[in-house]
Amino acid sequence: MTEHDLGVLSAAAVIVRKLPRQRFIDEGAEAIHFFTMSEGTARIFKTLADGRQQLVSFASRGDFLGLAVASRYAYSVEAIDAVSYCRFSRPDLRALLRDFPDMEKRLLEITCHELILAQEQMLLLGRKSARERVASFLILRISRSAARGLEPTHGIPVSLPMTRSDIADYLGLRIETVSRTLSSMKQDGLIRSDASAHGVLIANLAALDACAAGA
């Protein structure tokens, strides 16, 4: 979603702020609203009866939430850090799509792109080993991390603002496995520690890439 679209949308929408851990979409609830993220990061996830969770994706600025063909939300969404978003009703969305026909095309493009990402994630969840999953995740995160003044001597910086628990729920692993895998990758010189646990430096991108691809 472009900055221009966001502008148009926010004019018709209510702006809402949420603190970390607050939930603002509930899987199975009546789908009344649509949302576009304008600040922060949120976790989109599904839950099984006994509490097992699968994180379907991370949402950040520009992402579209509240997707539902039937009248109920297909997933829950919680703020990871401080989040703000635009909220608008289904009738308002319909009006917007009428007034800005290009937006429908864009919406289709976005949804197709999400579907492709979802399929890539199915490959990861169904067929990749723990190490391959973590490698894939780190590579995915490169684009999300501002590469300001990159210094190849130390490695490509990757920020991991979410907890290990979020990463584990995203990769279909347990937190211990994520932690162990990161340690083992440090051992093998693939990555290096950044300050704190919420960031790493990629020391050997080629090797990490090969690992992510399943080689």
Place this chain on the structure above:
Amino acid sequence: MTEHDLGVLSAAAVIVRKLPRQRFIDEGAEAIHFFTMSEGTARIFKTLADGRQQLVSFASRGDFLGLAVASRYAYSVEAIDAVSYCRFSRPDLRALLRDFPDMEKRLLEITCHELILAQEQMLLLGRKSARERVASFLILRISRSAARGLEPTHGIPVSLPMTRSDIADYLGLRIETVSRTLSSMKQDGLIRSDASAHGVLIANLAALDACAAGA
């Protein structure tokens, strides 16, 4: 996709037939065409370098193939049984969308629905046990199997036209695990054998449902 849409599309398209095992979309190839399935069943899948496969979905009559935001196909597609489909070029699709504006809305709806299915599958692949996966799969197949003259005394018939290998690749398991799980479900009275390996009868839907939901 409705029968009416299929009619409109087939008027502008080339109709092609494929025999079992023939591939007609190649992951990574230039995405020149779009496709709509008109007969048979196909496997949509992604592949890793060493041959591991993840089946992303089964395609049958009315399903839309060739999705690609970038210019390359995101997955491969192969015929499972005898398949026929309509093929048309991207410019033709654009013309169709111009001439039938409602089709874009429908395309968006279809894609949203696929995305929701994909997310459900992520939950399955990331968090469900083998038994829960097979239970989920059988329940999913109920709707695909014509429930002609259902006889609750013998169980709800479910047809499994694909091989165990396809099921395994869809569920992120090995064929041996699928086979063992089905046997164990028979043992436990959840399902019964139909004639041949390509069909079962669901004997205890409630229990199977509970299992699929992770209870």
Place this chain on the structure above:
DNA sequence: CGGTAACTTGAGCCGCTTCAATCCGCGTGG
């Protein structure tokens, strides 16, 4: 500094995979 939540590390276990041996169904040809 104290307390808590997040992260790391270790040891043992379990579910799924791997490897291997049948078994079954079906089409083919003698």
Place this chain on the structure above:
DNA sequence: CCACGCGGATTGAAGCGGCTCAAGTTACCG
């Protein structure tokens, strides 16, 4: 009509990758 062959399915035994349970360690915040 039956023997044969072949691909798919089933079953068995052993191994291993990721999970579970548990004990530290570190980072963060009052």
